[in-house]
Amino acid sequence: MRGVHGVENAENDDACSGAFSSHEGNGIEMTASAEDAERSQLELSPEEMLALASRASELLVARISGLSADPPWRGGTREELEPLLRSAAPEQGRPAREVLDFAAREILPRASRVDHPRFFAFVPSCATWPGVLADYMSSGYNVFQGTWLGAGAPSLIELVVLDWFREWVGYPETASGLFTSGGSAASLDAFVAAREAAGGPERPSVYMSDQSHTALSRAAHIVGVRPEYVRKVKSDGRFRMDMAELARAVAEDRADGLTPIAVCANAGATNTGAVDPMPELADFCEAESIWFHVDAAYGGFAVLTEQGKALLRGMERADSIAMDAHKWLFQPFEAGCLMVKDVRRLESAFSVEPEYLQDTQWGPGHPNFGDRGLQLSRSFRALKVWMSIQTFGVAAFRRAVAKGMELAERAEVYAIESELLQVANPASMGVVCFRFNPRDSGLSNEELEAINKAVQAKVISTGTAMTSSTRLRGLYSLRFCILNHNTEWTHVRETLEAIERFGQEELAN
Numbered sequence: 001m002r003g004v005h006g007v008e009n010a011e012n013d014d015a016c017s018g019a020f021s022s023h024e025g026n027g028i029e030m031t032a033s034a035e036d037a038e039r040s041q042l043e044l045s046p047e048e049m050l051a052l053a054s055r056a057s058e059l060l061v062a063r064i065s066g067l068s069a070d071p072p073w074r075g076g077t078r079e080e081l082e083p084l085l086r087s088a089a090p091e092q093g094r095p096a097r098e099v100l101d102f103a104a105r106e107i108l109p110r111a112s113r114v115d116h117p118r119f120f121a122f123v124p125s126c127a128t129w130p131g132v133l134a135d136y137m138s139s140g141y142n143v144f145q146g147t148w149l150g151a152g153a154p155s156l157i158e159l160v161v162l163d164w165f166r167e168w169v170g171y172p173e174t175a176s177g178l179f180t181s182g183g184s185a186a187s188l189d190a191f192v193a194a195r196e197a198a199g200g201p202e203r204p205s206v207y208m209s210d211q212s213h214t215a216l217s218r219a220a221h222i223v224g225v226r227p228e229y230v231r232k233v234k235s236d237g238r239f240r241m242d243m244a245e246l247a248r249a250v251a252e253d254r255a256d257g258l259t260p261i262a263v264c265a266n267a268g269a270t271n272t273g274a275v276d277p278m279p280e281l282a283d284f285c286e287a288e289s290i291w292f293h294v295d296a297a298y299g300g301f302a303v304l305t306e307q308g309k310a311l312l313r314g315m316e317r318a319d320s321i322a323m324d325a326h327k328w329l330f331q332p333f334e335a336g337c338l339m340v341k342d343v344r345r346l347e348s349a350f351s352v353e354p355e356y357l358q359d360t361q362w363g364p365g366h367p368n369f370g371d372r373g374l375q376l377s378r379s380f381r382a383l384k385v386w387m388s389i390q391t392f393g394v395a396a397f398r399r400a401v402a403k404g405m406e407l408a409e410r411a412e413v414y415a416i417e418s419e420l421l422q423v424a425n426p427a428s429m430g431v432v433c434f435r436f437n438p439r440d441s442g443l444s445n446e447e448l449e450a451i452n453k454a455v456q457a458k459v460i461s462t463g464t465a466m467t468s469s470t471r472l473r474g475l476y477s478l479r480f481c482i483l484n485h486n487t488e489w490t491h492v493r494e495t496l497e498a499i500e501r502f503g504q505e506e507l508a509n
């Protein structure tokens with residue numbers, strides 16, 4: 001049998017490499033022997049593992065280095081993809097390298113390249129290499145990050161990284177939380193804590209602006225808030241929560257016998273990058289004794305910069321904050337995070353202590369992350385942040401975040417100066433919205449919508465860039481979200497120029 005220790009592996013080397021060389025490093029089949037018969041059929045030899053991992057690294061590095069020469073979007077309809085990819089689960093396997101190459105050639109490229117320097121749609125995500133390798137390593141060690149017993153040092157690293165975030169946002173030492181799949185799960189966990197803090201009322205209500213992410217309404221619904229009591233408060237002229245509207249909604253609902261359990265602020269709304277008035281919201285929630293939650297899923301890491309810190313002032317007064325390291329902290333999916341100002345409120349909401357986990361109660365200072373949220377079996381997500389920050393340093397991340405904001409501002413200036421573009425919403429937190437609308441064009445909104453839709457489709461079909469559109473106060477608008485540390489001004493400028501050109505072509509038609 002092959003052992004786990006280096007010495008035993010070395011002893012087995014000859015036997016393994018002998019069998020291996022007969023297949024030239026490609027296969028998983030081995031020469032039959034008594035040893036092989038005994039061995040797990042799910043195991044590869046060390047040489048095969050290395051060869052396969054090197055091949056995977058080679059493919060990945062080639063993909064990442066060649067990214068900007070590729071179009072930022074590929075995909076396909078169900079009809080197109082089914083014949084390429086549908087197969088029954090094979091009873092017998094085939095060479096591992098063949099399987100890997102198939103995945104790299106036929107499956108993985110047929111998707112959005114959210115890390116492409118000209119991917120400006122939705123919320124981009126461009127992972128750093130140490131973050132990618134951290135996921136590989138933690139999968140390889142198969143860390144069980146649900147209890148301290150299960151993962152001592154990894155749990156401490158999760159605490160350490162959460163403490164970095166805590167200091168960045170200006171939270172006190174009582175604050176901590178957990179890594180989650182993303183902002184959706186983080187908001188869900190926050191609402192459970194909020195509901196419990198409000199005493200688990202029978203008819204709970206939650207408040208957010210009409211610009212809030214749908215993840216929040218879904219999370220509120222899941223924790224037991226009826227959809228009609230997930231209040232979408234009107235936003236003001238700059239897409240920020242209207243405080244008077246909020247106060248009115250809360251007063252009305254209280255009069256109707258509802259119990260408000262949470263008010264949510266956008267710290268970077270997905271649509272426009274808008275930041276709700278957090279100091280006012282904090283005052284309001286304090287006076288009304290309502291849990292104050294901040295959805296900083298994409299915008300939160302802007303606190304690393306001076307400009308972002310100023311924009312996000314008041315965030316530190318929230319009861320909870322959700323942030324996605326897989327967005328503006330350049331980590332691979334999934335790397336969401338929830339921080340609760342008094343982490344005991346999170347633990348008391350989630351903690352249950354079944355008999356079969358009694359050995360895992362190590363007492364104060366040894367949190368079981370499984371007691372801070374939904375997941376018991378959890379991966380070691382914090383490692384990617386830790387490895388990336390250790391490798392590049394916070395200063396490099398600060399510059400990368402600042403660059404996104406600067407590029408969005410430059411795009412806004414470009415649109416202001418252009419005879420052909422019209423700003424729909426100024427740059428905020430890396431997001432800028434505009435539409436093709438030649439000065440004094442006299443075109444109706446309907447005509448402009450048709451033209452801009454055609455432009456948007458052409459930007460994608462020509463492989464120029466990946467952009468997405470939105471609707472602002474009912475008007476169709478193009479939207480750039482620029483959060484990629486590899487995006488340069490030329491990428492942005494060339495896309496803006498293409499939009500001007502495509503718009504003029506549409507006009508001429």
Ligand SMILES: *Cc1c(COP(=O)(O)O)cnc(C)c1O
Binds near residue numbers: 183297
């Ligand atoms: C991305 C995002 C979410 C949802 O987070 P997931 O990580 O996709 O679960 C929620 N709110 C905002 C503002 C976001 O940008």
